[in-house]
Amino acid sequence: MxxxxxxxxxxxxxxxxxxxxxxxxxxxxxxxxxxxxxxxxxxxxxxxxxxxxxxxxxxxxxxxxxxxxxxxxxxxxxxxxxxxxxxxxxSASSDSPNRASSAAASAFASNAAPSSDEEVWTDESGQELILKFEEETFFIYSGVNLEMAFETREEAEEYLAEEGFSFNRR
Structure with a gap:
């Protein structure tokens, strides 16, 4: 501690x-x-x-x-x-609670390996997907490949949960 x-x-x-x-x-x-x-x-x-x-x-x-x-x-x-x-x-806009501000969004500019601002979601077999916010959209990547895109964080999290992924706080 x-x-x-x-x-x-x-x-x-x-x-x-x-x-x-x-x-x-x-x-x-x-x-x-x-x-x-x-x-x-x-x-x-x-x-x-x-x-x-x-x-x-x-x-x-x-x-x-x-x-x-x-x-x-x-x-x-x-x-x-x-x-x-x-x-x-x-920092998310109060009229759109699931969208980050442009300043926060700029932290998500890279498609490379996960940065500290990206979220790693893992399934039971250890497969990882990356959730990140870019250009007013929530993207889910498998490595550098785009898996899905959503307008809201809720939709992205719902998809990840349905696919058996959970947020990894490593």
Missing amino acids: LTFEQKIAILDSFPELERRNVSLGRVNYHFEGSTHEKKTVGYRFHPNGNGYVFAGLVGGYETDDKGFVNVRDYSEEQLREIIGASIRSL
Whole structure:
């Protein structure tokens, strides 16, 4: 488990986030660039190790009723991944919640091997598909080959689930 200081250093490394100290030594992180009412990405990070990240718009994570995931036992890589996904999800246009902003979309420019901004989905046999957002569309790739394209994230995730794939948080 990462220490409180390590978790705070990771959150501090995201320039989009604004640190806000709250009661009992806890720290919250807000994303003022959010296009949604929700602005809190990091919630109640506490010296005892607890902390939560908003993933209510991300998909692939078990969240509480407010959309938060307890990241107490997350590795550095897992924590960075969920924070980045949270920021991207809150960057989505409020009139089209499943579409990322053009700034976030530019992170998906390459068709090569998965970058940290692409999602790897795996089936039981270990086959991997890549879900990425480009040019206002959600594309699913098998390696460099295009498998499917969808207008919304929900449609893409539904297709992946029907085909037996689940999000891989490696």
